[in-house]
Amino acid sequence: MTSLEFLRDCDSSQLKSDSDPQDYKRHEAIWELFTSECVYFLDQLMVLKEVFLAMLTNLQMRDCLHDVDSWRLFANLNELCLVSFGFLTSLLRVIKESWAGGGPNLLKLLTKAFQESICHCLQKYCLNYSAALFYLDSLKNREDFGSYVKWCERNQECRRLQLRDLLVAPLQRLTRYPLLLKNVGKRSRTEEEESALQSVVEQVDTSICDLEGKVKWLDNYQKVKQLRDSLVWLPVWERDKQAFVPENLKHLLKSASLENLISHRSLLHKGKLVLTENGKLQNVYLFLFDEFLLITKIKRNKKSPHRPPQNQELDQLLKEGCTFTVLDQPVSLDRLQLKNIDQLNAAASGLPQSFIIMHQNRYQQCIAAFILQAPTEAVKVQ
Known part of the structure; x- marks a missing residue:
């Protein structure tokens, strides 16, 4: 099921019939958070899992591409899918309750979701991202791996997106969360609600800043590690022809x-x-x-x-x-x-x-x- 098919099944008629302009804008902002999460989960994460990871697992069970490390390519993709699905279902339930004005449940959900699972899970994936791209580049010249990637990318679920386009999706999603949450916060009913949402935004921003530091360090570490293996230090008798050592x-x-x-x-x-x-x-x-x-x-x-x-x-x-x-x-x-x-x-x-x-x-x-x-x-x- 694609995100469009799923969203057709979700009843948003109460959003359209809302008569209070302020509440309408608030519900609209919450609905944008929900629909964008649907696109991320169904059109990106699940395509990676059900098309690319599932096919790789199937091939390895048939003794093909058995030396390809799925973790180095996809990291904690299964965990990402579970976390996103759990967030989606809980958010949809809270949204239906909030049409009648139930705000506290939404705040509780957002605070718990970003504090306990979403940020931590995405950080784990993002820390592996640069290594995943390097590993992907090291495999692309192999005929068997190239055939596997091309076959997957022809799947209609990919909608002409390549593997690289899908691998970067969790990073893009993490950086978009603060914008979506700020949009909800601007349309809050009370100052307390706005302040609580701002705390969630700050938590995500802190997670992104922390990740940037780690990724920068990790990128330097990996680059230096590759360079170390490629540096050749000649012995002194080869560097200096005047140096004689029996x-x-x-x-x-x-x-x-x-x-x-x-x-x-x-x-x-x-x-x-x-x-x-x-x-x-x-x-x-x-x-x-x-x-x-x-x-x-x-x-x-x-x-x-x-x-x-x-x-x-x-x-x-x-x-x-x-x-x-x-x-x-x-x-x-x-x-x-x-x-x-x-x-x-x-x-x-x-x-x-x-x-x-x-x-x-x-x-x-x-x-x-x-x-x-x-x-x-x-x-x-x-």
């Missing part, structure tokens, strides 16, 4: 631990530049963390399709299996000096949009210098 002593030199280096850092900025080294130009990728700068050289996976480097972002490079070889030791931000090369000198040296990064030791001596060139002046300033 073969039987190399095991005594502890290898660099990228786990300790970047796992608990925040990645502030990243980007592709051109490094001038020994009179030659080579593409490098810079990673600016909260405490240091890493300059790396991109090494492409031979199996990955060749694309113009300037058009590729970090996520695409990681998907293609590229690695990033650290060219030098991390440049601590308190030991870093940045020197701009003006346009006149840059043009004279044949290095437009260029600048110099100098790495100094604690005695203010320059121990390394990198002449870097940006593709445009805007990128350089950034």
